[in-house]
Amino acid sequence: MPKTLFGLSGLFALTILSLGAALSMGSLEISLAEWTEILRGEETLAADIVLKLRLPRALSGFACGALLAVSGVLMQALLRNPLADPYILGVSGGASVGALCAILLGLGGLLLDVFAFGGALAALLLVFGLAHGDGSWTQTRLLLTGVMVAAGCGALVMLLITLAPEARLRGMLFWLMGDLSQTSNPWPPLLFLGVLLIAILPVAREITLLGQGMESAQTLGVDVRRLRRRVYFLAALAIAIAVTSAGAIGFVGLVVPHLTRLLTGNDQRILLPAAALLGGALLVAADTLARTLIAPEQLPVGVLTALLGVPAFLFLLSRRDSP
Amino acid sequence: MSDKTAPPLLAARQLTLRIGGHLLCRDLDMQLFPGDSLVILGRNGAGKSTLLAALAGLRAPESGEILLAGKRYAEHGARAAARQRGWLGQRRDDPFAAHVLETALTGRHPHLGRWQWESAADIARARTALAEVGLEAMAARDVRTLSGGERQRLAIATLLVQDAPLMLVDEPLAHLDMNHQIAALTLLAERVRRGAALISILHDPGLAARYHTQALLMYGDGESEIGAADELLIPEKLSRLYGHPLLKIAADGRTAFVPA
Numbered sequence: 323m324p325k326t327l328f329g330l331s332g333l334f335a336l337t338i339l340s341l342g343a344a345l346s347m348g349s350l351e352i353s354l355a356e357w358t359e360i361l362r363g364e365e366t367l368a369a370d371i372v373l374k375l376r377l378p379r380a381l382s383g384f385a386c387g388a389l390l391a392v393s394g395v396l397m398q399a400l401l402r403n404p405l406a407d408p409y410i411l412g413v414s415g416g417a418s419v420g421a422l423c424a425i426l427l428g429l430g431g432l433l434l435d436v437f438a439f440g441g442a443l444a445a446l447l448l449v450f451g452l453a454h455g456d457g458s459w460t461q462t463r464l465l466l467t468g469v470m471v472a473a474g475c476g477a478l479v480m481l482l483i484t485l486a487p488e489a490r491l492r493g494m495l496f497w498l499m500g501d502l503s504q505t506s507n508p509w510p511p512l513l514f515l516g517v518l519l520i521a522i523l524p525v526a527r528e529i530t531l532l533g534q535g536m537e538s539a540q541t542l543g544v545d546v547r548r549l550r551r552r553v554y555f556l557a558a559l560a561i562a563i564a565v566t567s568a569g570a571i572g573f574v575g576l577v578v579p580h581l582t583r584l585l586t587g588n589d590q591r592i593l594l595p596a597a598a599l600l601g602g603a604l605l606v607a608a609d610t611l612a613r614t615l616i617a618p619e620q621l622p623v624g625v626l627t628a629l630l631g632v633p634a635f636l637f638l639l640s641r642r643d644s645p
Numbered sequence: 646m647s648d649k650t651a652p653p654l655l656a657a658r659q660l661t662l663r664i665g666g667h668l669l670c671r672d673l674d675m676q677l678f679p680g681d682s683l684v685i686l687g688r689n690g691a692g693k694s695t696l697l698a699a700l701a702g703l704r705a706p707e708s709g710e711i712l713l714a715g716k717r718y719a720e721h722g723a724r725a726a727a728r729q730r731g732w733l734g735q736r737r738d739d740p741f742a743a744h745v746l747e748t749a750l751t752g753r754h755p756h757l758g759r760w761q762w763e764s765a766a767d768i769a770r771a772r773t774a775l776a777e778v779g780l781e782a783m784a785a786r787d788v789r790t791l792s793g794g795e796r797q798r799l800a801i802a803t804l805l806v807q808d809a810p811l812m813l814v815d816e817p818l819a820h821l822d823m824n825h826q827i828a829a830l831t832l833l834a835e836r837v838r839r840g841a842a843l844i845s846i847l848h849d850p851g852l853a854a855r856y857h858t859q860a861l862l863m864y865g866d867g868e869s870e871i872g873a874a875d876e877l878l879i880p881e882k883l884s885r886l887y888g889h890p891l892l893k894i895a896a897d898g899r900t901a902f903v904p905a
Contacts (some may be wrong), residue, residue, distance in 0.1 A: 402740045524759055531751055533741050537703050537734050542807065543727030543755030588741040591762075 326592050329585055333599035337384070340606040344380035345372055347610050349617050378508045382567055383609045383623075384602035385511035386502070387574050389564040391582070391601020392518060394575030395593055396557035399529045400550060401461050408561045408575035411468030415475025416445025417565040421497050422482040425490055435566050442562030445471055450554065459550065461536075500571030500624025502609045507567075514563045518556055519598065525549060526590040533588065571624040573631030574601055580638060652715030653678050654729070654811045654842045655700060660709035664695050668867035673709070675861070675871055679810065682834070682843040684853040684874065687863035688887060693846045694735060694815050696863070700844065701732040701813050713811065727755035731809035735816050737796050739788045745799055746784040749775055752806030774802040777832055779825070793820035801829055805836070812836065814845045818852075830856045850891070851901040854878040862886050878902075 346352060348371070352360075356368040363369075390408050397406040408414065420441020424434040453459060453467040479498070486494060522529075528549050531539040540546045564571075578601040579593075585600075586592045605623070608630065612623040653676040660673040669692025677683060685693045699706045702718035713721060714729050721729065731752075749771040750763050757763065763771075775781045778798040783791070791799065797820045804812060812833065818826045834856050837843050847853045853860065853874065860877040862870045864886060870877060883902060884890045890905035 398741075404740055527754060527757070531754060533739065533743070534748075534751065535734070535736065535738065537698070537732070540703060540723060541701055541727060541730065541732035541734075542751060543724040545723040583742070587747070588743055589747065 326586065330592070330596060330599070333585075333596055333603070337599050337603040337606075340603040340610070341380050341384065344383070344606050344610045345376050347614050348376060349614075378506060379502055379609065380606050381508035381512060382505040383502050383606040385508060385515045386505075386564040386568040386571065387578075387605025388515050388598040388602035389511055389518065389560040390571065390575040390605070391578035391597040392515075392522070392594055393557040393560040393564070394579040394601075395582075395590070395597045396522070396529070396553050396560075397575075398579055399532050399590065400553045400557065401465050402533060402535070403461070403465065404580070405576075406465075407573075408557070408564075409570060409572075410472065411449050411464070411558070412445045412471035412475055413442050413449075413558050413561045414565045414570040415472045415479070416448075417442035417562060418498060418570060419475050419478045419482070420444075421566075421569075422479060422486075422494050425493050425497065426482055426486055428490075438566040439562055442558075442565060445475065446555075446558040446562060450558075459547070464554075496622050497569045499622035500569035500627070501620075501622040502568050503613070503620055505567045511563050511567050514560060515598070518560050519595065521552070521556055522594060523591070525552065526594055529553060529590040529594075530588065569622075569624060571605065572628040573635070574605055574627050577631040577635050578604060580635065584638065652712070654681075654714055655844075656712040656715075657700065658710045658712075660696075660699070660711065661707045662692060662695055662699055663707045664692065669695055669865075670863060670869050671867045673869060673871070677811065677842040677844065679840040679842055680837060681859060682837050682845070682857040683859040683861060683871075684857040685844065685846045685861045685863065686848075686850060686853060686878075686883075686886060688865055691863040691865035693863055697732075697813050697815050697844065697846060701730060702726060703732070724755050727807065727809065729809055730811045730813065731804045731807045733800055733804050733812070733814040733817055735819065737800060742787050742789060744784070745775065745780060745786050745788055745791070746771055748788050748799060749802045749806050752803040752808070755807065770808075771802070771806050774805040775799075777805060778802045779828070794822060794825060797821055798825060798829070801832070805832065810841050812841055812843045814843070816846050816848070818847065818849075826852070849902075850878050850883050851899070854900060 350368065350371055352368050352372065356366065359366055360369045360372055393408040397408055397410060398404055417438040418441070421434060421438035424437035429437065449468045449471050453464040483491065483494060528544045531542055531544050532549065536546050579597055582593055582597040582600050586596045605627065608626045609623045612621040612626045615621060655677040657673055657675045661671050662669040685696065687693050695704070698704045700711060702711070702713070711718065713726060718726055750767060752771070753763055753767045772781065772784065775784055778801050780795065780798055780802060783795065788796065788799065801817060814833065817829055817833070821829060830852060833843055845857065857874050860872065860874040862877055862882060880891050880893045880902065891902045892905050894901045894903060
């Protein structure tokens with residue numbers, strides 16, 4: 323326990339650090355005098371940039387990173403497969419199809435979000451309906467159904483890109499790669515992050531038991547059917563909301579669960595909050611890099627997380643026999 | 646030993662099981678009281694594991710009723726049922742890293758409240774169980790580094806930590822050496838002596854006879870016989886059960902059955 327609290331407070335410090343960096347870094351240098359003005363609540367240009375541009379973006383990044391990391395942990399536990407990531411069951415594929423349709427139709431802003439979220443919900447329900455169909459609801463069946471729906475969505479995405487006029491292509495690609503520059507409202511992901519943690523932490527010990535297998539968990543006192551339904555819907559909704567606000571940012575949901583597991587072990591009571599903090603902090607840090615590395619140009623943060631995530635994951639894989 | 650006034654720990658009435666259209670058992674009745682031990686014998690595919698899974702509440706029977714301490718599984722709920730019935734399955738696979746001690750502690754799950762963490766007493770209990778199966782030196786090992794036999798003994802330790810009065814064990818001796826086979830059966834028998842009830846699936850009729858008072862023979866065609874172990878575990882019946890003549894050999898008060 324003391325070691326655990328130490329680890330969690332370390333991750334908490336990392337989160338504060340990344341948020342601090344996100345607020346202070348950027349094309350406009352902010353002096354110490356300006357910071358005191360901002361903290362006193364004075365309305366200056368610097369205050370506008372920090373509070374209206376950098377803060378919402380940092381909070382969105384934190385919430386989306388945390389949602390993706392937690393849903394990655396949940397998908398891995400649900401499918402009892404360490405290679406599962408949040409996108410494996412096609413929820414993000416559905417969101418992509420919805421979003422690209424919106425972009426193709428020339429819609430933007432809130433309507434784009436509605437389309438993306440609608441696509442994600444459709445995929446989520448389709449996978450659940452097909453996999454749950456006869457009530458067997460096994461891991462293999464869920465995994466195969468999800469992977470097939472994801473593949474179908476992938477094909478539709480290609481089709482939409484092929485049909486799209488040149489002018490819309492850039493917007494589509496940025497959306498697909500995952501990008502925080504368009505997110506203006508951090509509240510939906512932040513609020514759902516709260517809901518997710520409140521709904522999932524009480525059953526964290528039961529989720530750990532799922533790792534031993536469904537029958538074993540059932541005979542140890544877990545209502546496996548109900549638990550798996552809860553985990554599936556919460557994780558899928560978290561993914562839908564994260565992808566709607568930031569696009570399909572890659573690798574956070576796969577790498578962060580494994581990184582966190584190396585720090586804390588697989589006890590979900592610690593792993594879930596730890597993954598939320600680490601996922602949030604990493605995405606905020608990656609997004610800060612994405613908008614400052616080649617400023618004033620911005621890199622899509624999804625490209626950066628994948629570029630950092632792939633070598634980190636391969637390094638961990640070669641260093642230990644575990645992920 | 647048996648308290649016949651309380652409802653039996655486990656009762657099955659008119660149980661019929663079928664898998665993929667194949668009849669496994671028909672109208673089976675059984676009752677288990679504290680201190681009872683029943684062994685299930687039969688050929689591969691005769692339905693032993695399926696029956697045990699049904700008795701554990703993991704699959705619904707085609708017809709009939711299963712009562713755990715007088716109530717159906719649905720009435721108990723998963724957590725309360727887990728305080729009454731422990732189950733040792735055949736398959737082990739661990740996709741994620743976990744310590745041996747952590748895994749043994751999962752047996753405490755049904756006894757802990759939602760926000761409760763394992764106490765020092767729970768940890769002591771888990772350590773005792775690990776010592777009973779000879780794994781005390783491996784408490785900090787990753788379960789995925791254990792050998793098949795060590796992993797099996799860890800599963801037995803977890804069952805002991807769960808401390809349920811009814812223990813359903815499917816091939817508890819899988820992967821175990823002779824010394825560990827006897828140690829495992831002795832551990833389970835000791836629990837039975839202290840008031841638990843046991844149903845095991847075994848493949849050795851000699852060990853079955855030595856550690857159980859009752860036997861259930863499943864012939865694989867829906868026909869089955871249940872009764873006292875010393876009446877059923879005889880060469881004539883076992884030869885028919887396994888479809889191969891068996892000889893009974895006795896030495897130093899122990900019996901063994903060998904293929905003729």
